[in-house]
Amino acid sequence: MEMKIFIVEDDLAIFNSLKETLTKWGMQVSGPLNFKDVLEHFKSDEPHLIIMDIQLPIYDGFHWCREIRLISKVPIIFLSSRDHPMDMVMAMHMGADDYIPKPFHSDVLLAKVQATLRRVYAYGEKSPDFIEWNGALIDLKRGIIRMDEIETELTKNEFFILIVLVKANNEIVSRDELIRSLWNDERFVNDNTLTVNITRLRHKLENLGLQEAILTKKGLGYVAVTL
Structure with a gap:
């Protein structure tokens, strides 16, 4: 909601x-x-x-x-x-x-x-189980993203990054902001680790035809776009 x-x-x-x-x-x-x-x-x-x-x-x-x-x-x-x-x-x-x-x-x-x-x-209001994004369903309970019959499982960091970017509503999220968010969620991450996770996330999204859905804005950060 x-x-x-x-x-x-x-x-x-x-x-x-x-x-x-x-x-x-x-x-x-x-x-x-x-x-x-x-x-x-x-x-x-x-x-x-x-x-x-x-x-x-x-x-x-x-x-x-x-x-x-x-x-x-x-x-x-x-x-x-x-x-x-x-x-x-x-x-x-x-x-x-x-x-x-x-x-x-x-x-x-x-x-x-x-x-x-x-x-x-918290009581009496059921939180959503899914977020719809570019025709795919992000399962918030299971940490997966599904397009039609194809399910892709994400690691905790990949899933967290995807959710932060999607919730930004087509706005750029800086690398520093992503790192701070992961750190505050008790996930250790540095600049190199973030790059690795973004690359892996994009590779998994490619299997769903969403390889163009996360863009790099040079010098600014990343943005999850609506295709």
């Missing part, structure tokens, strides 16, 4: 940065068209999680948190440059699920978003 994230942030640079990070991980991102009707936009978008700045035009984030809590228990993560303990206490008393002070690191925010989504939606 694609998770929908509603970002209420008036700093366009921060909004776009968050959108880019979350979209790369397969999340759908939206935000209010104006800051007068945040509640109406929330109702229309029906998100799974809200990221809310406190200092906003017209009404602050506390106001919108109160309004949303009257009709929904959707998780809310506050962002704020205000680091006074009372702001944090007030946010949590009003029903916020987390509070992240600015400036923040995008990886930290992503981790908190993912942890909150797992906690709230």
